[in-house]
C-alpha cells in the first residue's frame with residue numbers, strides 16, 4: 001500500500017542516505033543490540049522498502065520504528081545530512097494512520113489531550129502527589145517505577161499565566177516564556193530560576209496565557225493532527241514577543257522546527273531560544289556576573305535534544321563555570337540516557353540498560369551533583385542514581401550562586 005499521509009518520509013529524505021554506515025557506532029540501539037534493523041541505516045532502508053511498496057506497514061515495521069529513541073545522534077555524524085528525526089516522525093505518523101492499535105490510541109489520548117489540558121494535567125498531578133505521599137513508587141512495576149521515582153517532590157506552580165516579570169537594569173527585549181505542560185507543574189523551581197535570570201539579563205518576561213504544550217511528544221509519537229494544532233496555537237500565543245524562551249531541551253528542539261507543523265512556523269522558529277543560549281550570552285556581555293566562589297564539581301549530562309537536535313554544547317558549561325562550579329565531562333559522545341519521552345515506558349529493557357549506563361558514568365566521575373537541561377533526562381538520572389546525588393537544571397545552580405553572591 002505504501003504511504004497514505006502527507007507527513008510520510010519523502011523520497012528526498014530517504015534517498016539522501018548513501019548507506020555509508022558512519023551513523024551506526026553513534027546509534028545507542030545499534031550498539032546495544034548489534035542489529036542492522038536497530039540502526040539508523042536499517043530503519044531508513046525499512047522506510048524505503050515501504051515507500052517502494054516492497055513491504056507493508058505492519059507489526060515488524062512498527063517494531064523497527066518504535067525501538068528508535070529519536071535521539072538524533074545519527075544526524076550529527078551523517079555526511080549526507082539525512083533529516084532522520086523528521087523522517088522518523090513521518091514513519092510514526094504512518095503507523096498511526098495504518099496500524100491504529102488500541103495502545104497507540106491510548107498514548108495519543110495522553111500526549112495529545114491530557115498534556116494540552118491544564119485541568120486534566122492538574123488531576124494527573126494530584127494523583128502523582130498522592131502517590132508520592134503514600135510512597136507507592138516501590139510497589140509499581142519496573143516499567144513505571146523508574147519514571148515515577150525520578151519525579152521531583154511537586155511544588156506549587158511558581159509562574160502565573162498572563163504575568164509580566166520586569167527586566168532589571170537596562171531593558172534589551174521582551175521574552176515570551178514557555179511554561180509547557182509537565183514543566184509548569186512538576187519543575188516549577190526551574191521556571192523560577194529561568195525567569196529570575198532572564199530578568200537579570202535584561203528581558204521583560206511575559207507568560208502568554210493562550211500558550212499550550214509544545215507538541216513534541218505528540219509529534220514523536222506520530223500524532224500529527226494534535227502536533228499541528230498545538231504548534232499553531234503557540235505561534236498565535238507568542239506573536240507579540242521578541243524571543244520565545246524554553247527551559248526544556250525537548251520542547252525547545254521541537255519549537256525550533258515548527259516549520260514542519262504549521263505554515264507560519266519558519267519565522268516563529270527563528271525567535272526560539274533555549275534558556276542556556278540566552279543566559280550564556282548574558283554572561284558573556286557581563287549582564288550576569290561570574291562568581292568568584294569555587295563551588296565544586298558538577299557532572300554534565302547532555303540531553304540529546306540539546307546536544308544533537310539543537311547543537312548546544314558549550315553554553316550549559318559556561319553557565320556552570322560562571323556559577324563557580326567545575327563542569328565534569330561524563331560522556332564526550334552525549335549518548336542517550338534512555339528516557340526519550342515515553343520510551344522508558346514503551347521499551348523498558350533498552351531504556352533500563354541506557355539509564356543504568358548513564359548512572360555509572362556519573363558514579364565514575366565522583367561528582368555528587370548532576371546538571372541536566374531536560375525534565376525526562378533528569379527523572380531518568382535521579383531514578384537510576386538513587387540517593388546521595390542531586391540532579392538539577394543548570395539554571396538552578398547559576399541562580400543559586402547569584403543569590404548567594406548577592407547576600
Ligand code: SF4
Nearest residue numbers: 017018020021023078
Ligand atoms: S550516516 Fe547518513 S548516509 Fe550514512 S548510513 Fe547513516 S543515515 Fe545513511
Ligand code: SF4
Nearest residue numbers: 027068069071072074
Ligand atoms: S535517532 Fe538515535 S536511536 Fe534512532 S536511529 Fe538515530 S541514533 Fe539510533
